[in-house]
Amino acid sequence: MNLLSIADLTRDQIIQLLDRADAFKDERGKPSDILAGKNLAMIFEKPSTRTRVSLEVAASDLGCHPLYLSAGELQLGRGETVADTARVLSRFVQGITARVYSHSTVVQLAANSRVPVINALSDWEHPLQILADLQTMRQNLGRLEGLKIAWIGDGNNVCNSLILASALMGMSMTVASPAGYEPKPSILGESKALGGDVTVVTDPAIAAKGADVVETDTWISMGDEKDEAERLRIFSKYQVNKGIMGLAGKEAIALHCLPAHRGQEITDDVMDGPQSAIFDEAENRLHTSKAVLERLMR
Secondary structure (H helix, E strand, O other): OOEOOHHHOOHHHHHHHHHHHHHHHHOOOOOOOOOOOOEEEEEEOOOOOHHHHHHHHHHHHOOOEEEEEEHHHOHHHHOOOHHHHHHHHHHHOOEEEEEOOOHHHHHHHHHHOOOOEEEOOOOOOOHHHHHHHHHHHHHHHOOOOOOEEEEEOOOOHHHHHHHHHHHHHOOEEEEEOOOOOOOOHHHHHHHHHOOOEEEEEOOHHHHHOOOOEEEEOOOOOOOOHHHHHHHHHHOOOOOEOHHHHHHOOOOOEEEEOOOOOEOOOEOHHHHOOOOEOHHHHHHHHHHHHHHHHHHHHO
16 A cells, blocks of 8 residues: 555545544654564655655654665766665565655556555645644544634645545635635546545635634645745735734634644744644644554554
8 A cells, every 4th residue: 555645545444544643742752663573665855854754754763774775876966767766675665755846756666566655745735734633633623524624825735635635524625815826626636536526716715714723834835936926915914913814713723734834824923822823733743654554564
């Protein structure tokens, strides 16, 4: 089994992973040999804080040996194909994670690997992040089914995965994005096929009204730096601030996958305020990563 998209999982499998992640959170600090004798190759084309550290610590805590492999250190950087890299690595290790620019890279890795491949972020999806988001929602709000999610900002990879997860878990979602930055039509079509309830608007106030969860992400993802000035202008009305949170439900939480550009897509008073579950969300990257590694590599 591979995890390239959050939709590679069923609703029941997501619940099982979240239950296991909760157990790992409760058992934090207890030694484990669940994955003793196994090795995890971690390919990174992009820099990382949470993804790298959560995966390395998760693997180590389960008795598994993580190997950090930057693209520049691999023969990928000198022209070896993704397929050949997968064929070789999967003879050495029991699992591969990949944080890449193009989703086609993780697809090629999975197609040519003997061992499970996990998408640790691509330009299309970020399933590991969304599992942590779901755990955070459930821990703070007591449920997933029936929640109303507001996404405010760029219809990017994290947004794509959240759209699919909302369909799988029975949540409704409203995405507020500037024209031209909406989620991909194919993602919306896939969500609809899964029974999803997704609305796309341009007004962030419409999305935030009555929401249980208000989520955002950077306006300038890795690879978009050349368009920074233009993006700052276009997204200036899509900030998650006290005014936006005031439109949401009384018990609403704010989420952000981090890193945050404080004062751009989110303000300090929301990041550090009583409705923020952002640092719980960051911590849960560790517990959900453990659950995924256990399920796919055990």
